[in-house]
Amino acid sequence: MTQPYPxxxxxxxxxxxxxxxxxxxxxxxxxxxxxxxxxxxxxxxxFQSWQQALAxxxxxxxxxxxxxxxxAVLSVFAKLGAGFDIVSGGELARVLAAGGSAGKVxxxxxxxxxxxxRYALEQGIRCFNVESAAELERLNEAAGQLGKKAPIxxxxxxxxxxxxxxxxxTGLKSNKFGVAFDEALALYRRAASLPNLTISGIAxxxxxxxxxxxxxxxxxxxxxxxxxxxxxxGIALDHIDLGGGLGIRYQDETPPSVATYLAPLLEIFAxxxxxxxxxxxxxxxxxxxxxxxxxxxxxxxxxxxxAIVDAAMNxxxxxxxxxAYHEAVAVKASEVPAQRYEIVGPICESGDFLAHDRELALxxxxxxxxxxxxxxxxxxxxxxxxxxxxxxxxxxGAQAHEVRxxxxxxxxxxxxxxxx
Ligand SMILES: *Cc1c(COP(=O)(O)O)cnc(C)c1O
Numbered sequence: 396m397t398q399p400y401p402x403x404x405x406x407x408x409x410x411x412x413x414x415x416x417x418x419x420x421x422x423x424x425x426x427x428x429x430x431x432x433x434x435x436x437x438x439x440x441x442f443q444s445w446q447q448a449l450a451x452x453x454x455x456x457x458x459x460x461x462x463x464x465x466x467a468v469l470s471v472f473a474k475l476g477a478g479f480d481i482v483s484g485g486e487l488a489r490v491l492a493a494g495g496s497a498g499k500v501x502x503x504x505x506x507x508x509x510x511x512x513r514y515a516l517e518q519g520i521r522c523f524n525v526e527s528a529a530e531l532e533r534l535n536e537a538a539g540q541l542g543k544k545a546p547i548x549x550x551x552x553x554x555x556x557x558x559x560x561x562x563x564x565t566g567l568k569s570n571k572f573g574v575a576f577d578e579a580l581a582l583y584r585r586a587a588s589l590p591n592l593t594i595s596g597i598a599x600x601x602x603x604x605x606x607x608x609x610x611x612x613x614x615x616x617x618x619x620x621x622x623x624x625x626x627x628x629g630i631a632l633d634h635i636d637l638g639g640g641l642g643i644r645y646q647d648e649t650p651p652s653v654a655t656y657l658a659p660l661l662e663i664f665a666x667x668x669x670x671x672x673x674x675x676x677x678x679x680x681x682x683x684x685x686x687x688x689x690x691x692x693x694x695x696x697x698x699x700x701x702a703i704v705d706a707a708m709n710x711x712x713x714x715x716x717x718x719a720y721h722e723a724v725a726v727k728a729s730e731v732p733a734q735r736y737e738i739v740g741p742i743c744e745s746g747d748f749l750a751h752d753r754e755l756a757l758x759x760x761x762x763x764x765x766x767x768x769x770x771x772x773x774x775x776x777x778x779x780x781x782x783x784x785x786x787x788x789x790x791x792g793a794q795a796h797e798v799r800x801x802x803x804x805x806x807x808x809x810x811x812x813x814x815x
Contacts, residue, residue, distance in 0.1 A: 401644040401682050401722060402766045403441075404434040404790075410728035412764060416793040419687055419726045423762050426786050426797055428689040429706035431773050433463075433798075435791040437683035438471045445675065446475070448654040452661065452671060457501050459639045459676030460486040462770040467789045467798035468680060469493035478521065480639070480674035484511035487518060497521070501636065501672065503550065503600070505530075505571055512537040516545060524550045524598040524636065526573055531586055538591035547586060548596035548636060551579045551621065553614040557602035557640065573599065579621055583630050594630055597622060600638025600674060606650050611637060612659040619663060635664070636672035643681040645767045646720045653678070677770040684769025686711050686785070687726070688749075690761045691741070700736045702757055707740025708747040709779040711765060711772050715746040723750040726762035738763065742780050773799075778807050 399406070404415050412419045414434050422432055445456045457478035460469065464486060469479070470493040478499030479490045490500060497518040502511075505526045512534055515523070525531050525547050538545035552573035574582055579597075586592050601614050615637055622632055637660060642650040650656075664671055688706035695701075713719035723738055736757065738750040749765055757763070776784050783802030788795050 400724070400766055402434070402437065402685050402769075403682050404437040405685065405764075405766070412724065412726045414685070415790045417790045417795045419762060419764060422788055422790075422795055423687055423689065423726075425795065426788055427801060428687055428762070429704075429710050429785040430687045430801075431684055431768065431785050431787045432687050432795075433465075433468060433680075433684040433769055433787070433789045435471055435789055437769075438468065438680065439475065441679045441683060442472055442475050442477060444653040445673065445679070448657045449661075449671070449673075453668070454671045454673070455499060455634075457499065457636075457672055457674050458679055459674045460490060461774055462676030463680040463684070463772070464489050464774055465787055465789075465798055466493040467787075467796065469495060472679070478672070480676075484508075484514045487511075487515055487520070491518065501548075501598070501674070503598070503674070507534075509533065509537055512545075513541060516541050516543050520546075522546045522548050522595050522598075522634070522636075524548050525586075526550045528574070528578075528582055528585070531582065531589070531592070535589040535591045544591055544593045546593045546595040548594075548598040548632075548634070549574055549579055549582055549586070550598040550600070551576055551618065553599050553601065553617045555601055555610045555613045555617070557605050557610045576617065576621070580624060580628075583625055584628070587630055594632065596632050596634035596636055596669070596672070597625075598636035598638065598672075601640060603640050603677060604642040605640045606642045606648055608651055608656045608659055611640065611656070612663065615660050615663050622669070632669055634670040634672050636674065639674040639676050639678075641675055641678040643677055643767060643770075645681075646722065650678075679770075681767050681770035684767075684772065686721075686765040686768040686772060688763050688765065690757055690759055690763060693736075693757060693759055700734050702736040702738045702755070702763070704738060704740060704749065704763060706749060706765070706785065707742045707780070707782065708744065708749075709742060709777045709782050710740070710785050711749060711768055712775045712777070713771060714749050715744075716775070721750060721768060722766040723753045723755065724764050724766065725755050725757060726764055729756040729758060729761065731756050731758050738765075742782075778802075781807055783807060
């Protein structure tokens, strides 16, 4: 059965949209709008599909925190046994505050500071995914100062084209990420010679919103070749990290299931003893969330109709940033005739749109849900136009928990001072 909506636990009950067993209308009444709403059941199901597909294999699923870093989201995954992929010291603090264990954290990113390295070393993270020769030297130095050994993987750049949006492809030679494939061997030798590093694995991450498993399988094949070359030199790796990137349905995409995505990889690594790690972000949270917003005004222009809503590009940046598509649905069935609308926010920028040319039956004050907003929604939000960030709510069965309060205006300038 195909689901009517990309958000997996969203359904229509008596002409009113519910996430799990809670009416979105009730959420808007209790918590106001705009509000991000997440489904615990959808998060759980998404994580379990990874666990099930990897059952019987030595494997670790490290949720990519940057996709959605709310403590409630992190705690759901921590309870399910997840590891975490972080890109800053701040994200490590969140993981620990949410009950995640440092021993299952991998640290990615091209610009790790000394402070972040020390913090991660003190907490005892699982692995640093090192992205340059200079980082390797700095990490060795930082670990030495603390009298510790830093576990490392090199993030290699397998130079495959994931055929995705240019801003979210990361595995091409022209990207800033990772170390060039041809340089990896020399860098591993260098790492082996440094006293304060332990070589633990190898990592790669080729891009995001991947709808075809083939480029990842191609990258995995290349990585495996390197693993064998290293083994021949006496450098044995304990884990192979194949990154994140599995895509989701926003509109009419047909992403592979987790099992289908992993099948060629499991075949490539069949019979090998290394632990397989993955860093999914979007595929775990994207379709577990939506952005709930209310129509402020309907404006009927000569060429276009505008539905001006109380959410804006500061809340959900993806449409403005990547021209991304989010399905927009009216929360309650309406008597009024449907019309084609540009769904826009109140911000003073022409780029402030959430959806183009959508047929919706709307009246002033109606609620609209922007779907598939669980990933890279709240985490990319800003305070542009002195707009407090949206509230966040997590639904769990018939319960709705406010997991982040709406920001107050005073909090937005609390750290500022007028000149004396
Ligand atoms: C962003 C990122 C991920 C997660 O990507 P998704 O497309 O959300 O799965 C994983 N690993 C690294 C290194 C990343 O930068």
